[in-house]
Amino acid sequence: MKKINTSSISGTQELTPKDQTKFDQLKDSIIRKYHQHGFLNIETPTIERTEILLAKAGGETEKQIYKVIKTSGSEESIKEALRFDHTVPLARYVVEHENDLSFPLKVSQTGLNFRGERAQKGRFREFYQCDIDVVGRNTLPIAYDADVIATLLSTFNSFKLNTPVLARISNRKILSGLLEALDLEKISKEIFGIIDHAEKVTPEQTKESLEELGLSKDVVRKLLSFIGLHGERSAVIKELGNLEITNDTFTDGVNELDQVLYLLESADLHDQIMADMQIVRGLDYYTGTVFEFILPEHKNIGSVCGGGRYENLTKYFSDKSFPGVGGSIGLTRLFYVLNERGLIADKANFLDYAIIPVSEHEFDEAMNVAKKLRNKKHSVTIVFAGKNLSDKLTYATKVAKNGIVIGEAEVASQTLESKNFETGETSEININVESNPEDFWAD
Amino acid sequence: MKKINTSSISGTQELTPKDQTKFDQLKDSIIRKYHQHGFLNIETPTIERTEILLAKAGGETEKQIYKVIKTSGSEESIKEALRFDHTVPLARYVVEHENDLSFPLKVSQTGLNFRGERAQKGRFREFYQCDIDVVGRNTLPIAYDADVIATLLSTFNSFKLNTPVLARISNRKILSGLLEALDLEKISKEIFGIIDHAEKVTPEQTKESLEELGLSKDVVRKLLSFIGLHGERSAVIKELGNLEITNDTFTDGVNELDQVLYLLESADLHDQIMADMQIVRGLDYYTGTVFEFILPEHKNIGSVCGGGRYENLTKYFSDKSFPGVGGSIGLTRLFYVLNERGLIADKANFLDYAIIPVSEHEFDEAMNVAKKLRNKKHSVTIVFAGKNLSDKLTYATKVAKNGIVIGEAEVASQTLESKNFETGETSEININVESNPEDFWAD
Structure with missing residues (x-):
């Protein structure tokens, strides 16, 4: 009988070993792909000085x-808090370690972030985010924006989901330039907000919101037609050209998007990939390229990845200029929605082999055989427990793909047979063939 | 100029990308070895209900x-706290998910734990611990104690340290049986404490501490001679036999250690491995096998890994009995001491290739070549930034082992040359040979 409530706290993820295996595969895949694309991993502490976190946070986040x-805390210890994203710690890291870093700095960060949100289904208070960022010193070529998006797409492709992934891409300078041409700069923040929100409401509601700003019907029509622009590069670039807007902001935005x-x-x-003028991203933070990934066959999931270009990462911490571009996968939420919909391939079973010694007399031989199989990179468990052989076999089928029974006969003949639990096929295995010595990376 | 203190808080680890790479290699190696030995990874939330943590904690830990x-916290939110080890959350996990688990449950946990210690050199307030545990339902064969120690030794061996690792192993039942025979059960807790402490003080001080308990010279001599027993199995088992102690506790302990x-x-x-009667482990928690790993050539580092057998993991949370055996690597501290002493092999450089497009005209070809090299599992970055070619090459040598320059000539001839930055050797590379399609695990 339980003596106490043993559930994990609300808004956190706690998985069975089977689901944890699936989660870990996604995480490993992300880490591997980020590295393959030239991003170096860094890790900052979970606990930060509150003043560092508050330098940027505001409103809801705060x-x-x-x-x-x-x-046993004194006043002093309340000066510390848990990070809510990877961006603020990265900014601090860049300023602190500038002299030990090579710029453009390509870094990845994969770890837990914390937000005291009201707990609800699919919303997490403690969650993994997997970020990549490229940070330049003073300048950063636009090609890195493509580098970031290519890395994230390649990462999603490595998940082998049973459904396609699409990157919707735009550049905030384009809408800014349009608003400049329409003489609407003063209310650009409000208009960005309405457009960012447009997919969560009906087109009619978006129209009303724009009209409420006091815009003429003609201007509203132009804006709605603008955010409807999407498709393949050359077509969208051409349509943007047809708008005949000539200010630098607009032209720069279109050129950057094209590149x-x-x-x-x-x-x-x-x-x-798709050019899509609907994408503006909520945060003021972004200054150029913006993107969001969706699963077109599961639109109601919403964005599964997002990011963009920002003018200056470290403005709260330093006078120097560090422009950057980055993106983030909210892994805990992503896993939750993918797993719920059965979009992640199931792994057959956990381990390669379970070795089943018939009695205690074969425990030593089992240790020896396990050692040799592990030297060949296999994952192996030994089933020491169980009332009888049948008990041990039942356990073995739950944790491994193949079983190897070791009894007196096997020890005497030094012949071992492996049985595939799924197909029932058996095959003789020779554990005495020499394998390579253990290697740091490969084993 | 900095506007704010950007150092990480004291008692936390924050590494340069180069050191982070070394740290991540140790961590990956641990995770891989634990899995190879049949331990399934699980992860519990960092934040736990305070009442769960306090059920076991006491004294200093609390x-x-x-x-x-x-x-914006209310009274309610102070009911939560950060976990200080993996054992308490594991106990909660086992009780909560019992029906979804196969016993004996072999699990690994690798994550951050938090303790508000006074910050000092080499002591961390936020640190990685990498645990394995085998948890039985009602019973658990002693062979799993060997399974845990073998796994941890194999893990240390995979680190490829430039120094040997030794497991010092004992069984608390042996000392308990000895104290029973000497009629000292009533002060066994004090004696265990003194023996656990013995390596931190002089032999003379240990002797004095024992004498202060009111023990006769003869008894003190017997105890000191006992804790001096160490060496290879058959020799130590024989010497323990010579003590001619016949109570069940002692006999069980010796038999278990032998097995x-x-x-x-x-x-x-x-x-x-070495039998070593000096090892008793501080915590009351342990009831049988106990062990500690040391680096014999660097004894002043102290124990780098420890663990043992415990009677009942879940006693604070459930009436059912779950005996277990486990061990833990304190990774953050381990990395700190190993790195400080230069015991971890240095990796040459981060990435396999840096592709260096001479001008913007070769950016597209660079993207294409990078894609193909990554399909062959290589890690690749493209150097888009830099005033001139020399600038780009300097950057490339800092992040990658090999460089591939792509200029007009290379695009025209479709011939690429790779240069090894360390040896200066160049070789033609053919990126157009078909590689296997991307694979979830292998890429």
Whole structure:
């Protein structure tokens, strides 16, 4: 009988070993792909000085910060809190370690972040985020925007989901330039907000919201037609040209978008990218390229990845200029929605082999055989427990793909048979063939 | 100029990308070895209900617990705190998910734990621990004790340290049986404490501490001679036999120790294990097998890994009995001491290739070449930034082992040359040979 409530706290993820295996595969895949694309991993502490976190946070985020305090805590310890994203710690890291870093700095960060949100289904208070960022010193070529998007797409492709992934890409300078041409700069923040929100409401509601700003019917029509622009690079670039807007902001935005999309095409990603003027991203933070990934067959999931270009990562911490571009996968939420919909392939079973010694007399031989199989990179468990052989076999089928029974006869003949639990096929295995010595990376 | 203090808080680890790479290699190696030995990974939330943590904690540990509170926090949110080890959450996990688990449950946990210690060199408040545990339902064969030690030794061996690792192993029942025979059960807790402490003080001080308990010179001599017993299995087992103690506790302890050591010998680990009566482990928690790993050439580092057998993991949470055996690597501290002493092999450089497009005209070809090299499992970055070619090459040598320059000539001839930055050797590379399609695990 339980003596106490043993459930994990709400808003956190706690998985069975089977689901944890699936989760870990996604995480490993992300880490591997980020590295393959040249991003170096870094890790900052979970606990930060509150003043560092508050330098950027504001509004909702500030309310959601978890402060930490020692049980025996003095005033002093309340000055610390749990990070709510990877961006603020990265900014601090860049300023602190500038002289030890090579710029452009390509870094990845994969770890837990914390937000004191109201717990609800699919919303997490403690969650993994997997970020990549490229940070330049003073300048950063636009090609890195394509580099980031290519990396994230390649990462999603490595998940082998049973459904396609599409990157919707735009550049905030384009809408800014349009608003400049329409003489609407003063209310650009409000208009960005309405457009960012447009997919969560009906087209009619978006129209009303724009009209409420006091815009003429003609202007509203132009804006709605603008955010409807989406498709393949050359077509969208042409349509943007047809708008005949000549200010630098607009022209720069279109050129940057064109370059980013062109480079992604060069990386063979034509089918997975789309120019889409609907994408503006909520945060003021972004200043150029913006993107969001969706699963077109599961639109109601919403964005599964997002990011963009920002002018200056470290503005709260330093006078120097560090422009950057980055993106983030919210892994805990992503896993939750994918797993719920059965979009992640199931792994057959956990381990390669279970060795089943018939009695205690074969425990030593089992240790010896396990050692040799592990030297060949196999995952192996030994079933020491169980009332009888049948008991041990039942356990073995739950944890491994193949079983090897070792009894007196096997020890005497030094012949072992492996049985595939799924197919029932058996095959003799020779564990005495020499394998390579253990290798740091490969084993 | 910095506007704010950007150092990480004291008692936390923050590494340069180069050191982070070394740290991540140790961590990956641990995760891989644990899996190879049949341990399934699980992860519990960092934040636990305070009442769960306090069910076991006491004394010093309780004072060190970090509570978490939302900035906009009510009374309610102070009921949560950060875990200080993996054992308490594992106990909760086993009780909560019992029906979804197969017993004996072999699990690994690798994650951050938090303790509000006074910050000092080499002591961390936020640190990685990498645990394995085998948990039985009602019973658990002693062979699993050997399984845990073999796994941890194999893990240390995969680190490829430039120094040997030795497991010192004992069984608390042996000392308990000795104290029973000497009629000292009433002060056994004090004696265990003194023996556990013995390596931190002089032999003379240990003697004095024992004498202060009111023990006769003869008894003190017997105890000191007992804790001096160490060496290879058969010799130590024989010497323990010579003590002619016949109570069940002592006999069980000796038999268990004999079996554990014998099975480790069967796994080819003779050279890395030693019976050692000095090892008792501080915590009352342990009831049988106890062990600690040391680096004999660097004794002042102290124990780098420890663990043992415990009677009942879940006693604070459930009436059912779950005996277990486990061990833990304190990774953050381990990395700190190994790195400080230069015991971890340095990796030459981060990435396999840096592709260097001469001008913007080759950016597209660079994207294409990178894609193909990554399909062959290589890690590749493209150097888009830099005033000129020399600038780009300088950057490339800092992040990658090999460089590939792509200019007009290379695009025209479709011939690429790779240069090894260390040796200066160049070789033609053919990127157009078909590689296997991307594979979830292998890429």
